[in-house]
Amino acid sequence: VKQVCLDSSDPDAAKKEYNRLQGEVDLLKTLRHSNIVGFLGTSLYQHVVSIFMEYIPGGSIASILHRLKLFLECQINKDWVAFLHQNRVIHRDLKGNNVMLMPTGVIKLIDFGCARRLSCLNPTAPNSGELLKSIHGTPYWMAPEVINESGYGRKSDIWSVGCTVFEMATGKPPLAHMDKMAALRLTVISATYCLFLISSDQSVRPSADQLLKHSFIPKGHTSIKYWEAQKKKCCGTKVSV
Template sequence: MSDQLTIEKEYQKFHEEVDLLKTLKHVSIVTYLGTCLEDNTLSIFMEFVPGGSISTIINCFGPLPEIVLCKYTKQILQGVAYLHDNCVVHRDIKGNNVMLMPNGIVKLTDFGCAGRLAWVSLRGTQSEMLNSVHATPYWMAPEVINESGYGRKSDTWSVDCTLFEMATGKLLLASMDRIAAMYYNGAHGG
């Protein structure tokens, strides 16, 4: 019985996260439709994005031509700006989480690490830091690695790493394994 209770509590967390994501309406953000828990299996329903990820395209065809790079970068930045305007940080922007529609529209997806910015009402100031380590090492900002907080600035770092990936066909610090790259970024500030 306690296992069932744990499953239902976890489902409630996912359901609340998807309810948040359902409120996001932007051309560059994948549309979330809802959740379903059946026989201890969680299903998350979202818009179908058939074009594959930026990473898949790069792996098949190499770095993106400049005109395509500019088009995709603009759309990614518009999507991230929309998220930030709505007090949401993605927390895991990377080529695998930027999907393509057949018409060339990009969609930010995989909001498993997304979080609302923490708002502090004292003295009318806001805190943009979420103090938890999320994201993928090659795209992680130094402040995330050093656990000094996560906010809009960290998403911008991840966008920059994704831009590098699209322009060169390689990951930033790809010559290092994941953990070494993470420590390097943390120690050297990127």
């Protein structure tokens, strides 16, 4: 349950926050995918808005990395980012804390508070039509074009996916050794900390559909045996992806 307390002393602010939450709910209602958290309903009681979603008991990818201190080998050739982009939705806050794990090993994307549906209807032209300029997201995972407000589209999510893969491999996002402001500046200036899918130039950054065909992503790969081998190192729960 995601709960937000509306400011009863400021009707205008309360209305603005309620409309923002309603936008998040309207978006969640349209997104039905096995790797996206399921929406169940809402309630408003005594100025508290509650959004009810599918329960995901396994914790986030980030919490697992922090707790177990190990390389997290996940099947990343899922199409959930491509699904969002085909539906004109940009998540805008992709990171380890927003990728949750079911006990069965299925991953679920959560937190659509920053998400935005584009007016552009062409999924193959991610940077044509409507370009967003408002800054949303978390500094270490934000694409250069988001930081410098030059206009961005679907490919800002691709940068964040790359940072999340980096986080899964090392336990921390790129530039985590720096403070947030320094990391933001260096992200704009340099692409030294690139992965196979991160380029500071969004025009040459691959789309989600192109990533699914990349040789870096093994086809039909599972890591069940890997996680079973790690079973004794964690809290006794089978965790596989």
